[in-house]
Amino acid sequence: MTAVNLLDDDAPRERADASRNRAKVLAAAEELFATRGAKNVTMDDIAKTAGVGRGTLYRRYPDRASIAVALLDSHERALQEELLRGAPPLGPGARPADRLGAFYAAMVDLLDRHIHLALGVEVGHTRFATGAYGFWRAHVRALVAHTEDPDALVDVLLAPLAPEVFRYQREDLGLSADRITATLRALARQVLGPS
Amino acid sequence: MTAVNLLDDDAPRERADASRNRAKVLAAAEELFATRGAKNVTMDDIAKTAGVGRGTLYRRYPDRASIAVALLDSHERALQEELLRGAPPLGPGARPADRLGAFYAAMVDLLDRHIHLALGVEVGHTRFATGAYGFWRAHVRALVAHTEDPDALVDVLLAPLAPEVFRYQREDLGLSADRITATLRALARQVLGPS
DNA sequence: TCCTTAAGTGGACACTGTGTCCACATTAAC
DNA sequence: GTTAATGTGGACACAGTGTCCACTTAAGGA
Numbered sequence: 001m002t003a004v005n006l007l008d009d010d011a012p013r014e015r016a017d018a019s020r021n022r023a024k025v026l027a028a029a030e031e032l033f034a035t036r037g038a039k040n041v042t043m044d045d046i047a048k049t050a051g052v053g054r055g056t057l058y059r060r061y062p063d064r065a066s067i068a069v070a071l072l073d074s075h076e077r078a079l080q081e082e083l084l085r086g087a088p089p090l091g092p093g094a095r096p097a098d099r100l101g102a103f104y105a106a107m108v109d110l111l112d113r114h115i116h117l118a119l120g121v122e123v124g125h126t127r128f129a130t131g132a133y134g135f136w137r138a139h140v141r142a143l144v145a146h147t148e149d150p151d152a153l154v155d156v157l158l159a160p161l162a163p164e165v166f167r168y169q170r171e172d173l174g175l176s177a178d179r180i181t182a183t184l185r186a187l188a189r190q191v192l193g194p195s
Numbered sequence: 196m197t198a199v200n201l202l203d204d205d206a207p208r209e210r211a212d213a214s215r216n217r218a219k220v221l222a223a224a225e226e227l228f229a230t231r232g233a234k235n236v237t238m239d240d241i242a243k244t245a246g247v248g249r250g251t252l253y254r255r256y257p258d259r260a261s262i263a264v265a266l267l268d269s270h271e272r273a274l275q276e277e278l279l280r281g282a283p284p285l286g287p288g289a290r291p292a293d294r295l296g297a298f299y300a301a302m303v304d305l306l307d308r309h310i311h312l313a314l315g316v317e318v319g320h321t322r323f324a325t326g327a328y329g330f331w332r333a334h335v336r337a338l339v340a341h342t343e344d345p346d347a348l349v350d351v352l353l354a355p356l357a358p359e360v361f362r363y364q365r366e367d368l369g370l371s372a373d374r375i376t377a378t379l380r381a382l383a384r385q386v387l388g389p390s
Numbered sequence: 391t392c393c394t395t396a397a398g399t400g401g402a403c404a405c406t407g408t409g410t411c412c413a414c415a416t417t418a419a420c
Numbered sequence: 421g422t423t424a425a426t427g428t429g430g431a432c433a434c435a436g437t438g439t440c441c442a443c444t445t446a447a448g449g450a
Contacts, residue, residue: 015417018427042407053429058409128363152370152378155363159354168323168350175347183347190385210446213398237436248400253438 024050025057029067030117038064038120068120069130075114076132079106083139096143097192100157103139104184111166112177118163127162136161144192157191160184219245220252224262225312233259233315263315264325270309271327274301278334291338292387295352298334299379306361307372313358322357331356339387352386355379 014022028050032041043064047057061067088094089102111118127133141154159165169175209217223245227236238259242252256262283289284297306313322328336349354360364370 013418015426017416021428043409044407047429054409055411055430056428059427062409125359125363127359128367148381149374149378151368152364152374153382155360155368156355156378156382159357159360160351162354162357162360164320164322165350165354165357168320169347172323173346173350179344179347183344183351186343187348187351187386191382208447210397212445216399238438239436242400249438250401250440251399254398257438 021050021052021056022060025052025061026067026071029064030071033068033071033116033120038068038116041120065121065126068117069132072114072117072121072132075110076135079110080135082106095192096146097189097194100140100143100188100192101185103143104161104188105181107136107161108166108177108181108184111161111163112170115163115167115170119167122163133158147192153191157187160187216245216247216251217255220247220256221262221266224259225266228263228266228311228315232311233263236315260316260321263312264327267309267312267316267327270305271330274305275330277301290387291341292384292389295335295338295383295387296380298338299356299383300376302331302356303361303372303376303379306356306358307365310358310362310365314362317358328353342387348386352382355382 025046029041029046032045032049041064043057044054046064046067047054050057061070082090083103085091089098090106092099094102121127121130136158137154140157141150144150144153144157147153166180169180170177220241224236224241227240227244236259238252239249241259241262242249245252256265277285278298280286284293285301287294289297316322316325331353332349335352336345339345339348339352342348361375364375365372
């Protein structure tokens with residue numbers, strides 16, 4: 001799901017027209033998702049807006065969700081990098097409770113900036129199948145490893161970050177991102193202890 | 196969304212063939228949802244299985260979700276009744292932490308028995324628009340009323356009960372309902388204090 | 391019992407969106 | 421400049437949705 005596949009292995013380089021079209025598709029999709037909301041965008045819309053045929057579009061992206069995933073990918077990678085090798089409390093070094101709190105804050109920020117894409121990925125259970133979910137899951141799993149039942153707890157702690165939940169809180173209830181962050185930070189403290 | 200509309204007001208009684216067909220539709224839908232999963236059931240399937248025309252089906256139920264809601268309704272009402280007027284710890288009288296724990300346990304039980312219906316309701320954000328969600332929300336809101344920011348906390352606490360999350364834990368991860376319940380009970384204790 | 395009428399029925403129809411297929415165009419290597 | 425593989429785009433078949441309306445059926449009054 002990377003943007004380009006440069007010089008890797010002996011994989012045949014991507015043709016010039018192909019990568020030009022990929023860029024047009026992604027730009028068009030980003031635009032449409034942001035404007036109308038992913039639910040109201042058809043593959044046809046994307047193809048038309050990008051100035052590309054249906055066949056070209058389907059060649060790389062079998063559905064809307066995969067386009068949203070591709071668009072979200074770069075932003076998610078940046079955060080993943082920070083979690084693995086960044087400075088505390090996001091990166092290693094801080095206490096689990098603080099790292100979980102920082103993770104929550106970063107995810108709320110990510111969601112707030114790209115909620116239209118996050119909702120585009122969400123086609124029900126699609127979310128759990130995503131590679132990204134697996135990453136977040138592994139990260140939080142490690143932070144709660146010392147608790148009673150980490151394998152059951154981890155998805156409970158990730159549940160409030162579901163795009164639909166976040167959208168409901170932000171848009172329907174009108175809560176600020178800060179309030180949501182504060183609440184999740186408090187949750188992290190209570191679950192992992194203030195120690 | 197009640198099953199029958201008996202003698203209420205001056206509303207014209209439902210005709211015999213109409214209520215016969217409603218029963219056939221609900222039975223067919225229940226069966227199909229349980230067998231194939233709601234996602235793989237079309238309105239046409241339901242009409243055919245019920246032995247009813249499309250027009251008849253659409254007259255009362257504009258989409259799959261509304262049928263699932265109708266089917267789930269009776270079970271949810273029973274729980275709602277208990278929350279309002281049942282014995283503690285589910286009903287009034289017990290401490291908030293215990294009531295929230297009991298609520299979690301009851302909801303996990305409900306989800307476990309009717310997950311195919313709960314997933315049928317779930318068409319993304321549909322969940323929050325449901326009357327039922329409003330009820331759960333009001334209930335939990337009252338239990339956490341004394342905390343820092345109840346309005347932000349309530350949806351965070353309800354998020355792990357999203358049908359998709361539950362399904363993932365039960366089916367993809369293979370967790371038992373008891374483990375999930377225990378984890379949520381612990382969460383309730385940690386958030387509302389053991390006091 | 392028959393008649394009336396309003397409610398209810400069911401299937402045909404138009405429409406929207408999906409995904410596939412393949413003749414043709416473009417690219418890049420030789 | 422030729423060639424072979426890669427990529428393109430629009431036509432097509434299909435599945436599911438929701439609407440519409442001529443017909444049927446139930447239920448109450450004469």
